[in-house]
Amino acid sequence: AQALAAGMPFNANKPLEHGMDNALRPPAGQTVQPLSSAATASTLSEEINSEKAGGMAMPGLNATIESLDRVRVDSGGQRLTTNQGVPIADNQNSLKAGLRGPALLEDFILREKITHFDHERIPERIVHARGSGAHGYFECYEGIPQFTKAAPLREGGKITPVFVRFSTVAGERGSKDTARDVRGFAVKFYTDEGNWDLVGNNMPVFFIQDAMKFPDLVHAVKPEPHHQMPQAASAHDTFWDFVSLMPESTHMLMWHMSDRAIPRSYRMMQGFGVHTFRLVNEAGDSVFCKFHWSPVLGTHSLMWDEAVKISGADPDFHRRDLWEAIEAGEFPEWELGLQIFTEEEAEAFSFDVLDATKIVPEELVPLTPVGRLVLNRNPDNFFAETEQVAFCAAHVVPGIDFTNDPLLAGRIHSYVDTQITRLGGPNFHELPINAPMAQVHNNQRDGMHRQAIHRGRAAYEPNSLGGGCPFQAGASAGFMTFPQRAEQDKVRGKPEKFADHYTQATLFFESQTPTEQAHIAAAFRFELSKCTVPAVRERMVASLVNASPLLAQQVADGLGIPVPPALPRALAQPVNPEVTHSHALSLTARPGDGSVRTRKVALLVADGVQGEQIAAIQAALLAEGAVGRLVGPRIGPFRTAEGETMEADASMENEPGFLFDALVLPDGAEGVELLSAHAYTEQFIKDQYQHGKTILALGASATLLAEAKIPETLPSGDADPGVLRGTAENFESTIEAFVAALARHRHPAREIG
Ligand code: HDD
Numbered sequence: 027a028q029a030l031a032a033g034m035p036f037n038a039n040k041p042l043e044h045g046m047d048n049a050l051r052p053p054a055g056q057t058v059q060p061l062s063s064a065a066t067a068s069t070l071s072e073e074i075n076s077e078k079a080g081g082m083a084m085p086g087l088n089a090t091i092e093s094l095d096r097v098r099v100d101s102g103g104q105r106l107t108t109n110q111g112v113p114i115a116d117n118q119n120s121l122k123a124g125l126r127g128p129a130l131l132e133d134f135i136l137r138e139k140i141t142h143f144d145h146e147r148i149p150e151r152i153v154h155a156r157g158s159g160a161h162g163y164f165e166c167y168e169g170i171p172q173f174t175k176a177a178p179l180r181e182g183g184k185i186t187p188v189f190v191r192f193s194t195v196a197g198e199r200g201s202k203d204t205a206r207d208v209r210g211f212a213v214k215f216y217t218d219e220g221n222w223d224l225v226g227n228n229m230p231v232f233f234i235q236d237a238m239k240f241p242d243l244v245h246a247v248k249p250e251p252h253h254q255m256p257q258a259a260s261a262h263d264t265f266w267d268f269v270s271l272m273p274e275s276t277h278m279l280m281w282h283m284s285d286r287a288i289p290r291s292y293r294m295m296q297g298f299g300v301h302t303f304r305l306v307n308e309a310g311d312s313v314f315c316k317f318h319w320s321p322v323l324g325t326h327s328l329m330w331d332e333a334v335k336i337s338g339a340d341p342d343f344h345r346r347d348l349w350e351a352i353e354a355g356e357f358p359e360w361e362l363g364l365q366i367f368t369e370e371e372a373e374a375f376s377f378d379v380l381d382a383t384k385i386v387p388e389e390l391v392p393l394t395p396v397g398r399l400v401l402n403r404n405p406d407n408f409f410a411e412t413e414q415v416a417f418c419a420a421h422v423v424p425g426i427d428f429t430n431d432p433l434l435a436g437r438i439h440s441y442v443d444t445q446i447t448r449l450g451g452p453n454f455h456e457l458p459i460n461a462p463m464a465q466v467h468n469n470q471r472d473g474m475h476r477q478a479i480h481r482g483r484a485a486y487e488p489n490s491l492g493g494g495c496p497f498q499a500g501a502s503a504g505f506m507t508f509p510q511r512a513e514q515d516k517v518r519g520k521p522e523k524f525a526d527h528y529t530q531a532t533l534f535f536e537s538q539t540p541t542e543q544a545h546i547a548a549a550f551r552f553e554l555s556k557c558t559v560p561a562v563r564e565r566m567v568a569s570l571v572n573a574s575p576l577l578a579q580q581v582a583d584g585l586g587i588p589v590p591p592a593l594p595r596a597l598a599q600p601v602n603p604e605v606t607h608s609h610a611l612s613l614t615a616r617p618g619d620g621s622v623r624t625r626k627v628a629l630l631v632a633d634g635v636q637g638e639q640i641a642a643i644q645a646a647l648l649a650e651g652a653v654g655r656l657v658g659p660r661i662g663p664f665r666t667a668e669g670e671t672m673e674a675d676a677s678m679e680n681e682p683g684f685l686f687d688a689l690v691l692p693d694g695a696e697g698v699e700l701l702s703a704h705a706y707t708e709q710f711i712k713d714q715y716q717h718g719k720t721i722l723a724l725g726a727s728a729t730l731l732a733e734a735k736i737p738e739t740l741p742s743g744d745a746d747p748g749v750l751r752g753t754a755e756n757f758e759s760t761i762e763a764f765v766a767a768l769a770r771h772r773h774p775a776r777e778i779g
Contacts, residue, residue, distance in 0.1 A: 093216075097458045098406060108138055148413070149448050150199040153244055154210045156258075157193030158292065158345040159412035160352055162401035164188050164215060164362070170396055173313055173366060174305035176425030177217040179396055187216045189459060190401060191415055192292040192348070196247050197258025202337035203344035204328060205258035206287045206549065211297030211319060212417040213399065216463040223421040224317055225441070228289065229281040230298035232382040235274050235524055237436015242268060261556035270566040273527040273593065276573050277383050280534040283549035284542060285327035285613060290771075291347045293358035293624070294326040296616070301434045302379040302386075304427040304508055305366070312508050314367050314379060314429065316386055318393055319360040324618020326771050330549065332717045335684045343685075349404055356624050356651065357402040363393030376601050377530065378523035382433040384530055387605040411459045416445040427508045432520070450474055467496035525596040529603050531573035537611040541774040547577055551584030560587075568593045622768045623651035628686040628714075630707070630727075631658045631674050634696025637666025639724055639757065643690055646761045652768065654690070657681055659704045667694040683710035684717060688768045693725030693754075701730060708734045715749075718772035722764045724752045740775045748773030 106114045114135055121133035129136070151157075169182040178186040193210035194203065209228040214221055233243050245251075246268035247260050256262050260282070269275040281287070289295040299317030306312045328336065336343045351358055365386050367379075377384040405411035418441035419434065428434055445454045451474030454460055466478075469485045484492030498504065535543065550570070554563045563585055570578040571592035582589045609615045627647055629640050644654035658664055658674030666672055683689065689711065692698070701707045711734040714721055723731050728751055740746050748767050752760035767773070 093461070093463055094458050097410075108135060109142070148450065151193075151448065152444060153195050154193035154212075155199045156197050156201050156203070157191045157210065157412060158348050159189060159191040159405055159415060160348060160358075160401040161403040161405065161411075162188050162190060162357070162399060164213075164397055164399050166397040167395060170305075170364075170394075171307060173307055173315075173364075174425040175308045176222065176305070176423055177219045178215050178222070179305075180425065186218075187463065188399065189214045189216075189411070189415055190399070191412060191417065192344070194258065196260065201258035202341040204288060204333040204337045204341075206260065206282070206330070206333070206553075207258065208282065208287065209289060209292070209295060211295070213297075213319075214415065214417060214421075214460075215423075217423050218464055219423045220464045221421050221460075221462045222423040222426060223417045223419065223441075224299050225417045225419050225437070226297050226299045226317065226319070228295040228297055229278065229286055230296075230300060230316075230318075230385045231278050231281060231530075232300055232433060233269065233275040233278045233282075234272065234433065235381050235383055235520065236432045237434075237440070238432075239272070240433075240436060240440070243272075256556075259556075261553040263557045263559050263562055266554060266557050266566055267559070267562045270562060270569055273569055273572070273596065274383050274524070276527055276569060277531040277534060279550075280531050280546065280573070283546045283553070284534075284538070285329075285545050286325075287549075288328040288330065288333040289344070290326040290328055291323075291351075291624075292344050293348060293351060294321050294323050294618070296320055296325050297360065300382055301431045302372070302429045304429055305364075306425055306427055306506075306508050310506070310508075312369070312427070314369060314372055316365040316391075318363045318365065319399065320363060320393075320616065322359040322361065322619050323621070323623065324771070325613050325616040326618075327613060329717050329772075330545070330552070332684045332713070335682070335713070339682050339685060348401075351624050352401060352404045354624075357400050359401075360399045361395050362397045362399060363395050365391040366394055367391045376523075376603050377526065378521055380429055380431045380521070381524050382431055383527070387533070387608045388610040389605045389608055410457075414449065414454075414457050415459045416441075416449060416454050416457070418442050418445070422505075424503075424505045430510075453477065469496075523601075526601045527596060528572045529601045533603065533606060533608060534611055535574045535577055536606070537608045539612055539614055539774075541777055542612060542614075543577070544777065547580040547584065550577070550581040554581065554585055563587065564590050565593070617771070620769055621651060622647070622765055625652040625687040625768055626685070627652060627654045627688045627690060627768070628657045628676075628681070628683065628710075629654050629690045630678075630692055630701055630710070631656045631664050631672055632692075632697040632700040632704070633665045634667050634700065635664070635672075635692035635694040635698070636725065637668050637670050637672050639752075639754075640666075640672065640690070640692055642757070643722075643761055643764070646765065650765055652765075655681070655686075657686075657710075659700065659706070667696065678704065678706035678710050682706070683713040686714070686719070687771075688720040688764075689714045689722070690764070691721070691723040691727035691730050693727060693752075695726050698726040698729060701727075702733060711736065715776070718748065718774055718776055720748045720750070720764065720767040720770075720773070722750045722752055722760065724757075724760075725754065742775065744775070746773060746776065748776070 106117055108114060120129045120136045122129050164178055164186045166179055166182055166184040169180050169184070171180045174180060178184060191210065191212045193212070194201065194205055194207045195210065196207055197205050211226045211228055213224045215224070234240065247265045249255050249257055250262060250264050269279060286295070297319030302314050302316055304312050305315045340346065348358070365388070367386070372379045375386070375390070379386065419437035420442055422428070428438065446452055449457065453473050453476050456477040469487055471480065471485050482492050487496070488494065535546065538546065554566055557563050564587060567578050567582050567585070567587065568590040570581060571589060572595055578589050629644060631640060640656070647654040655676050656672060656674040657676045657678055659678060661674050661677050661680070663671045663673050691711070707730060711721065711730060715734070715736050721731070721736070731749070736749060737746070747770070750760060750764055750767060
């Protein structure tokens with residue numbers, strides 16, 4: 027509109043239309059700094075440290091800010107056009123022969139609109155269909171050039187833009203976030219030397235050892251083919267039929283039945299590269315490596331009953347959580363830690379590092395911290411970015427290489443292949459979200475939807491007509507596969523150590539706290555009780571006997587069956603493991619920074635509550651980075667006991683108790699009476715208590731606790747550190763105690779009788 031008013035031709039407005047007026051761009055006259063030089067990196071590093079002050083993504087840190095600007099479209103002030111840029115006069119009425127006459131075939135505007143609409147959907151991912159993404163950056167701490175020449179890891183202070191997508195595995199695109207499932211944790215690094223995708227999960231092992239079995243695994247866990255049920259759930263016969271016949275899955279099943287499978291937030295879960303990878307340095311020396319992402323906020327989970335309820339009240343729970351945190355400037359952060367070990371060390375381990383059903387215990391090879399990942403920008407458009415992003419396990423850069431893990435081998439093939447169907451052809455790398463920031467030059471040509479306009483006549487190599495370009499980078503600059511010796515017979519089979527299916531399943535179970543173990547037993551019981559074929563249940567319990575007779579007993583009791591004889595083991599001689607207890611495997615080992623940042627607290631209000639106390643608690647929470655929301659019998663204004671007005675932005679109906687991390691019950695006799703009479707209050711409090719959350723009852727609201735039958739003490743007889751009672755006299759210290767109790771995430775002692 028400005029351009030038109032100024033009498034400029036329409037296209038002169040193009041930069042504006044494409045987001046060049048983005049508020050995040052540097053002021054006029056200032057240029058965005060290049061990412062490649064070390065000097066620039068350290069300047070940016072300083073800027074990042076102050077980024078939270080502004081709560082804004084910094085220019086230069088996000089691939090999006092620079093490279094995606096050319097495709098951003100902002101239609102503010104623009105007139106409506108067809109896809110050919112023809113201005114549209116009337117977008118409400120189709121072209122008809124007379125006002126009551128038939129619509130005309132000639133109406134190219136109607137037909138273009140409907141035709142495009144008809145083709146708006148693309149096939150969803152066969153696995154990991156439901157996900158959420160965000161932009162951010164990876165910052166290297168010190169640089170580890172002695173181990174790798176990979177651009178993001180070799181120099182201290184180096185900043186590499188990233189796009190990350192989290193996902194569930196089994197559910198369809200529109201399924202719920204809080205299903206019991208593995209979570210994908212896929213990171214695309216836009217490095218100076220091309221894109222590197224670390225396509226991992228929130229669990230460090232996998233169900234199977236060989237990619238040959240992947241289609242079977244996925245067919246088994248997906249909804250059953252005859253009636254397409256159940257959605258986003260492994261609790262059905264075909265899944266348990268398959269895994270009970272596949273003892274190598276036992277270790278992964280322990281993780282899958284643990285609270286890891288129901289994370290509190292994408293921001294509060296670990297990520298793992300799963301496979302053993304290779305790092306290669308400038309000299310061509312190589313070591314083995316496992317990648318670990320550790321969240322700064324700690325690793326926290328939901329409870330099963332909570333997850334089930336959340337999936338009804340807010341199927342977008344994790345998506346919303348990630349989005350809101352980034353919008354609020356509370357940028358999620360993880361530390362990247364590497365387990366680095368030599369091939370010779372690996373030879374001596376009691377397990378095979380090429381087996382994706384095995385971890386390398388942290389007690390055996392500790393983590394070396396190498397950098398941090400920060401997500402600081404939400405996508406502008408879900409489809410263009412989160413849906414069209416294409417991760418590929420084959421995308422590595424110089425300095426990162428594969429090992430002979432047979433699961434990884436299949437992945438190297440599968441990801442590119444699946445994108446060709448999903449994204450409609452071989453040019454998906456040209457989609458803006460997938461395009462590397464490094465330059466792309468090769469002789470690949472044509473195909474569906476080609477964007478690049480290649481100039482010149484030589485599309486082959488070697489050539490003389492194109493001056494020999496693009497030319498091979500050579501061994502010093504180009505990707506060189508690590509020259510691992512390979513002189514063996516061609517065979518279909520697996521190495522001896524792959525046959526040990528239970529040692530690490532036992533390690534995992536025995537490293538859990540009693541509460542965590544109880545949750546695992548409950549999850550097995552729940553899932554197997556959903557199987558309709560008794561033989562499937564029995565076979566699974568028979569397999570568990572090999573991992574833990576105690577667990578097998580608990581599950582069998584829960585199913586009302588005797589413990590069956592153990593399944594025959596593939597390995598006659600039991601393995602002698604290096605580590606028999608690993609605290610690192612328990613969620614309690616990862617409390618995070620101890621802060622309450624981004625935790626959501628419900629402050630119940632009604633007419634006549636003591637408003638000043640509520641306001642003071644809300645302010646105290648905000649000062650700690652937590653969110654206190656006023657929740658009323660309805661939304662809207664409430665009159666406080668002091669005669670002021672407070673505004674509830676949530677109601678007990680639209681935001682039930684289980685959506686919050688903690689609860690504050692107000693003082694004020696009139697308000698407490700109104701809450702007591704309200705149909706939702708009791709369940710709101712009960713859910714909070716049963717899910718182990720912190721509850722603070724101020725003054726008169728102690729009666730609400732009694733009405734909800736909240737026990738005075740823990741089952742052990744001790745005081746419950748998560749149920750606090752406040753009075754006007756001890757108000758200040760109560761707030762402090764409340765924040766400290768909230769920082770503990772949950773109070774599991776309530777569960778153990
Ligand atoms: Fe996979 C997607 C992670 C084994 C084949 N996988 C996919 C995604 C993640 C993983 C996070 C979603 C990426 C995104 O957000 O777009 N997959 C894993 C991990 C595995 C694993 C950690 C084991 C260590 N996957 C695996 C095997 C195969 C595949 C063995 C096939 C042989 N995975 C695929 C796929 C998907 C995929 C079919 C579906 C959509 C896509 O790739 O882009 O190619």
